[in-house]
Amino acid sequence: MGFFIETLIGGLMAGMLYSLVALGFVLIFKSSGVFNFAQGAMVLFAALAMARFSEWANAALGGDSLLLANVIAFFGAGLAMLFVAWAVERFVLRKLVNQEGATLLMATLGITYILEGVGQTLFGSEIYNIDVGMPKEPVMMFESMFEGGILINKEDFIAALIAAILVGLLTLFFQKTPVGRALRAVADDHQAAQSIGIPLNRIWVIVWLVAGIVALVAGIIWGSKLGVQFSLTTVALRALPVVILGGLTSVPGAIVGGLIIGVGEKLSEVYIGPMVGGGIEIWFAYVLALVFLLFRPQGLFGEKIINRV
């Protein structure tokens, strides 16, 4: 029983991190109708910027204050993501207003390759470290109740907490602020939003910036766990079944979807994996998402699309 609870908790915490990446997809889709395939590349780009700026700032400060170097690096990386947002709007989206969803998706595929290439050219392709003081050693709990206790990874716990706070803030931003409402209006209909005076170009820069900041936070957390290297782009692939499951337009969907996928893949690897040779957790997440789609094609919380003809 103790092992089951441990796996469950591990899955929930991993799921919270998937939610964070999934949120980037949801934000952009909700506000611009674009399925942003470049979200993983944005995570890599932001993490690379953070790691290298921190390294450079720390060296410039004589290695005395890692905290200050990290703060400088965070703002530096934030500026880099602002530049990315501006460039995406100026050179890609502005030319593609009112185009088909498939066209916009292909454009984000192009952005993926550009961000991956430019990121590694500017910042390097080695493994870089982000040291934000996350604890690495585990803690044992409930040792009197379960043999061997329940192992909790402090780093995962803190990461899940940060992800939860960010998700809460973004929900408030979307629901309660005028900019959030404008973003939702643009998502519903570009032309109608423009006709009532919403500045489309500025809105797109804002939403890509917000997605960039989410990518930066995800990049810091994942980079601190795994090291900053190219494989961070694959983290986005972990979030795909989450958005399929949760629905592309729902912030709560990203959270619940993340938790279901996180728990599902860990339990499947531990309990079903040994029966079929193991290594199943990645594809099992997609199978799980597809099973849900059979019953709810719009995802758990997605909006049902009704087209009148």
Added chain:
Amino acid sequence: MKLRALALAAAISAVGLTSATVSTSAVAQAKEQFFPVLVYRTGAYAANGNPWANGYVDYLKLVNAKGGINGVKLSFEECETAYATDRGVECYERLKGKGATVFQPLSTGVTFALTEKAPVDKIPLITAGYGRSESQDGSVFTWNFPLLGTYWVGADVAIQYIAKQAGGLDKLKGKKIALVYHDSPFGKEPIPALQERAKMHGFELQLLPVAHPGVEQKATWLQIRQSKPDNVLLWGWGVMNSTALKEAQATGYPREKMTGIWWAGAEPDVKDVGAGAKGYNALALQHSAEPNAKVVKDMLDMVHAKGQGTGPKEEVGSVLYMRGMLSAMLSVEGVRKAQERYGKGKVMTGEQTRWGLENLNLDQKTLDGMGFAGVMRPVQTSCLDHMGASWVRIQTWDGAKWVPANDWYQADEKLLRGMVMNASRKYAEEKKITPRTPEQCKL
């Protein structure tokens, strides 16, 4: 309109210039020994692929700086595979027609794909420390050269090392050893050798595959926490290794009970884990990090000091840089040996190079003369043995650097030879290959 015309003119000039460059290199090919270099400088495995590629290319430059192979200068061209089998095959197809001397794919998956192509094109494949283990048998795998060691060698030595820590091979009875492996041909390769040893000594082997690229291992390490194996073997590459070490730390598994294959024992695997990986052991394919080797000093003086180094000066002498250098050296020495038979100062074909590779005899004096003293032990191949050596050392991460131990291990040749012959004969039957006889080897 004017801008468009300008862009068009620029594009046409660029195409013209490219064609000119291509034809220049085609002319150069006739006088130079051409080495195709399959690399992965991008993608999930770039952090490990880069130092290997830099070491490989730098060694070719060093040979040129020393006058080439008996006066024959070396040329090379890189092709990016991103560690993907399809792209590796594409690179092979693109470069084979340029007079390729020898291919080193640096990927077991690509090696599997090229094993059937190499005999048709008559180009040898060197797979130093990777590839198909049964390809040691040169009577069947006439074009494959798993020089220095195969994964069966690695698996065998890893068990010997664990047994030594436990107090002898007989002490393995009843123990549990977990293999955490990359779920790919590379990761699956050691399983038969480990199963053979498990049968012999009565230990339990737990198999735990990790999907590419290996960034998600939480479930794997929770299983390890539950099953409490006495030792863990890590058969990873790239980010999988550092992730495994971080998960071991996060689940409290002792790092000193972990032993990695030689592809899980380089600086990128442990650098960002730092003190968290302290005590972790890995096999060394003879060499470890060798910053004091003479060949490293030569490299710094004759290549890097002249601004011709491929990568940063600081990585020269690191584990994977050394592996790249050693791999290039084996290619070069194959050509040098071939020249002894087919004409010194001449450009060798793939077929002639194969003869050189299966008649390699790098004794200690030769190696020391080339600057590899203390880095590696002698290598001697034959027509029937394409591996040439099976020496392995153990190195331990002390939190800041790799520290090689003084003991040398050698794979149990009697045990492995039987496995190699069984597997290679099976392959020969499947592919309808008639194995070469010792008499045919003399031709």
